[in-house]
Amino acid sequence: VTFVQPSFFLPLVVPSFFIESLTTMEQLIPIASKLQDVLGAVGQNTQLDLPQIVVVGGQSSGKSSVLEGLVGRSFLPRGTGIVTRRPLILQLFNTRALGSGEDSDDYYEDVQQPLTGNLDNMDEWGEFLHIPNKKFHSFADIRKEIVRETDRSTGGNKGISNDPIRLKIYSPRVLALTLVDLPGMTKVPVGDQPENIEEQIHDMILQYISNPNAIILAVTAANTDIANSDALQLAKAADPYGNRTIGVLTKLDLMDPGTDASEVLRNELIPLRKGYIGVVNRGQKDINEDLSIRDGLRKEEEFFKNHPVYSRDRQLLSQCGTSTLAKTLNVILMHHIRECLPDVKNRISAMMNDVQSELEALGNPDDGMSKNALGGTLLGLLSKFATNFASIIDGKGGELNNTTNARNLALIELFGGARINYIFNDIFATSLMSVGPFDGLTDDEIRTTIMNANGTRRALFVPEISFDILVRRQIARLEQPGIQCVDLVYEELQRIAMQSEPKELTRFPFLRDRMVECVSQLLKRCMGPTQMMVCNIVKIELAYLNTSHPDFIGGSRAVANLMQRKSEGNRISTGGNPPETPGSSYYAPEDE
Numbered sequence: 001v002t003f004v005q006p007s008f009f010l011p012l013v014v015p016s017f018f019i020e021s022l023t024t025m026e027q028l029i030p031i032a033s034k035l036q037d038v039l040g041a042v043g044q045n046t047q048l049d050l051p052q053i054v055v056v057g058g059q060s061s062g063k064s065s066v067l068e069g070l071v072g073r074s075f076l077p078r079g080t081g082i083v084t085r086r087p088l089i090l091q092l093f094n095t096r097a098l099g100s101g102e103d104s105d106d107y108y109e110d111v112q113q114p115l116t117g118n119l120d121n122m123d124e125w126g127e128f129l130h131i132p133n134k135k136f137h138s139f140a141d142i143r144k145e146i147v148r149e150t151d152r153s154t155g156g157n158k159g160i161s162n163d164p165i166r167l168k169i170y171s172p173r174v175l176a177l178t179l180v181d182l183p184g185m186t187k188v189p190v191g192d193q194p195e196n197i198e199e200q201i202h203d204m205i206l207q208y209i210s211n212p213n214a215i216i217l218a219v220t221a222a223n224t225d226i227a228n229s230d231a232l233q234l235a236k237a238a239d240p241y242g243n244r245t246i247g248v249l250t251k252l253d254l255m256d257p258g259t260d261a262s263e264v265l266r267n268e269l270i271p272l273r274k275g276y277i278g279v280v281n282r283g284q285k286d287i288n289e290d291l292s293i294r295d296g297l298r299k300e301e302e303f304f305k306n307h308p309v310y311s312r313d314r315q316l317l318s319q320c321g322t323s324t325l326a327k328t329l330n331v332i333l334m335h336h337i338r339e340c341l342p343d344v345k346n347r348i349s350a351m352m353n354d355v356q357s358e359l360e361a362l363g364n365p366d367d368g369m370s371k372n373a374l375g376g377t378l379l380g381l382l383s384k385f386a387t388n389f390a391s392i393i394d395g396k397g398g399e400l401n402n403t404t405n406a407r408n409l410a411l412i413e414l415f416g417g418a419r420i421n422y423i424f425n426d427i428f429a430t431s432l433m434s435v436g437p438f439d440g441l442t443d444d445e446i447r448t449t450i451m452n453a454n455g456t457r458r459a460l461f462v463p464e465i466s467f468d469i470l471v472r473r474q475i476a477r478l479e480q481p482g483i484q485c486v487d488l489v490y491e492e493l494q495r496i497a498m499q500s501e502p503k504e505l506t507r508f509p510f511l512r513d514r515m516v517e518c519v520s521q522l523l524k525r526c527m528g529p530t531q532m533m534v535c536n537i538v539k540i541e542l543a544y545l546n547t548s549h550p551d552f553i554g555g556s557r558a559v560a561n562l563m564q565r566k567s568e569g570n571r572i573s574t575g576g577n578p579p580e581t582p583g584s585s586y587y588a589p590e591d592e
Contacts, residue, residue, distance in 0.1 A: 029176040029330075032337050033091040033168075035348075036178065049213045050344065051337045052089075052178045053329055056205050057219035058230040059184035062250030065281030066219055067181055069322040070329075072173050072293050073124070075139040076181075077147050082190070085154050087164035087208070088146070088181040092174040095123065124173070129166035142167070160197070162204055175330040179217070180208055185230040202234070209238040213340045215246065215274075215332060222249040222261045222278065232270060246332070247276035248325065253283075253303055260309045265319050277328060278320045280304070297322055358503060378511070381504055385515065388500035392416035416496055423488045431481035437474060446470065472542050482534035490527050494520065 036050050057063045064076040064083070067090065077083050125135040126142045130149065136142045146165060153161045160183055182205050189197040209216050216239055218231035226232065235245045247270075249261050263269055265276050280303050282296040291299075304310050304320045311317060318324065369377070395417050414422050446466075453466035497519045505512045546552065553561070 029178060029333060029337065030093060033093070033176075033178050035344075036089070036091075049211045049340075051213045051215070051333065051340050052180055052211075053215045053217050053333060054180045054182065054205075054208045054211075055217045055219060056182055056209060056231045056234055057184055058221075059186055061184065061219045061221050061231065062279075062281050063181060063184060063219045066217075066248060066250065066279060066322075066325070067179065068293055069279065069281060069297065070174070070177065070179070070326050071169055072171070072297075073139045073169075074287075074293055075126070075142045075146075075169075077143055077150075078287070082160070082183055082186050084181055084183045085160045086150050086183075087162070087204070089164050089166045090177075090179045090181060091166070091168045092177045092179075093168060093170045094172060094174055094176055095170050096172045124169070124171040126170070127168045129168075160200060160204070162207075175326045177326070177329055177333060179329075180214075182208060185234070205234055206238060209235065213336070213344075215244050215329075215336060217246050217248055217329070219248045219250060221251045221254075222264070223251050223254045223256070226264055226269060242270075242272040242274075244274070244336075245272050246274045246329070247272050249276055249278040250281055252278050252320075253280045260307075262309055262313070262316055265316050274332065276319065277325045278310075279322050279325055381502060381508075381511070382515075384502040385500050385505070388502065389496060392496050392499060393420070415499070416492075419492050420489055423485060423492065427488065428481060428485040431484065432478065435474075435477050435481070439474075439477070441470065441474070468545060471545060475541050476538065478541075479535060479538040482538070483531055486527065486530050486534060490523060493523055497523075 032051055036052070055063050055067065059082060064078065068074050068076055071090075071092065076088075122137060124139075125137045126139070127135060128145060128149070131145070136145065146167070149165055150161075153163055164180075183201050185198070185201055185205075187198055189195055194200065208214060216235045218229070218235045220226055220229040220231050232245075232247065236242070239245050247264070249264060252261055255261065261276075261278055265278055267275050280300040282291055282293070282299075286296060286299075300322060304317065309316070310320055393416055449469055450462055450466045453463040453469070497516070501512065501515075505515070
């Protein structure tokens with residue numbers, strides 16, 4: 001089988017089995033494009049790294065002309081400064097390939113069939129995702145809609161936005177591709193652009209090319225130093241080894257006489273795994289004279305056919321031309337999708353399982369249910385909430401263990417019953433132990449209290465009333481740690497209530513709000529009596545000092561312990577045993 005190519009290309013002979021496999025693989029790109037539309041519509045496109053071709057380059061590097069050459073139509077906005085201000089996701093569909101039973105020979109012949117004039121045909125049209133079920137047969141209207149949608153999101157004064165515009169183009173003269181056109185790198189802000197416009201565009205481009213399944217189409221003008229190419233610098237940041245980067249050299253016809261890009265096309269200067277392809281786009285004069293894209297492609301063909309360097313080297317000639325670029329991108333994207341398909345399929349299956357589990361947890365629709373059935377549903381929700389609440393306190397977790405965020409939460413912090421246990425045994429216990437018996441008491445205060453208790457007399461012993469006054473003052477300090485413990489437990493119970501909500505409750509927002517309100521009011525009603533109980537416990541201790549408690553050290557035992565420590569100190573210092581004094585008042589029985 002021989003592909004029909006332009007006259008300046010050599011015939012490409014391909015085995016028949018490759019044609020069959022290629023025809024089958026052609027179906028991969030539309031499938032990937034449809035998947036991208038679905039995920040983009042539901043806002044899940046950031047969770048899957050779908051294969052696509054991302055076009056990057058500096059301003060006036062020829063990105064728009066390259067895209068228009070691939071489509072064969074002039075449809076992108078043009079002007080001075082930054083024109084592309086929102087990402088444009090362009091999906092190309094070949095209407096002959098989407099039809100039934102066309103041979104591969106006819107398919108490729110039709111792709112390369114010249115189109116006379118620049119008129120709009122009914123067999124070519126465009127569709128925007130934000131305007132469903134509307135076909136744009138006029139490519140001038142497509143350009144106006146891109147400008148209108150860009151201005152709607154960014155304003156009419158050169159602002160930029162990360163929100164992409166999704167455009168599908170159907171034509172019998174294109175190859176199936178999915179491309180993303182991004183704003184060109186700029187240095188100086190204009191209009192209402194922020195001062196960090198360069199950083200914003202840089203981050204936007206990196207967001208797309210950092211996708212490991214993205215193919216980077218780095219567009220560089222051939223009449224500039226390729227070592228200073230913004231596109232290649234950005235591509236190297238995301239693809240340091242150049243495994244998924246394709247270089248495109250534009251403006252080959254504008255190079256100085258006697259110079260050419262043969263070294264770059266041979267991959268000798270800055271090597272890329274997928275190499276370079278040279279193209280010649282329409283110049284500004286051609287655009288002003290309304291030269292059609294097809295006429296521009298024929299002009300490109302004549303340029304390479306008559307060039308003194310490119311026409312004499314078969315290898316260079318095979319790397320030149322917009323048609324070569326389209327076929328190369330088509331084949332690379334198909335193989336890339338085939339390589340990425342197993343991983344994408346597994347990730348989609350995992351996402352579907354998660355969504356299906358969540359859908360099943362939401363329960364059956366309540367439309368048309370009787371009052372008894374609705375009452376049963378309500379009772380089931382309340383019972384599940386109570387079960388989850390008790391399970392979290394008991395450490396079983398309930399439905400909390402079934403979510404990824406909850407499993408991550410269980411690894412980094414305490415929650416539920418474990419948190420309450422920590423509040424009691426660590427926070428509250430530490431607060432109690434931190435209350436020292438003499439904290440806040442000075443010797444002058446103790447002396448003054450004793451003197452006030454004696455009145456006008458000089459007492460031989462310390463009056464008991466002074467002891468009561470000082471001890472009660474210290475016992476009252478234990479009330480604050482208890483109140484703090486109640487507050488911490490209350491906060492944790494509120495947190496548990498939020499975590500105990502069953503998934504089905506998301507279907508009933510008013511019921512959820514009412515349940516949260518009832519639980520909060522119940523906890524608040526219980527919080528007051530609990531704080532009062534803590535205060536009453538402290539008041540009970542203040543009302544009666546139990547000096548008969550086994551842990552209470554009376555005056556006699558305190559003096560005995562003091563004398564025993566003093567005796568042991570003397571024995572250690574003198575090396576002997578001090579004489580005992582039987583009947584001494586210091587060794588009197590404790591109950592005396």
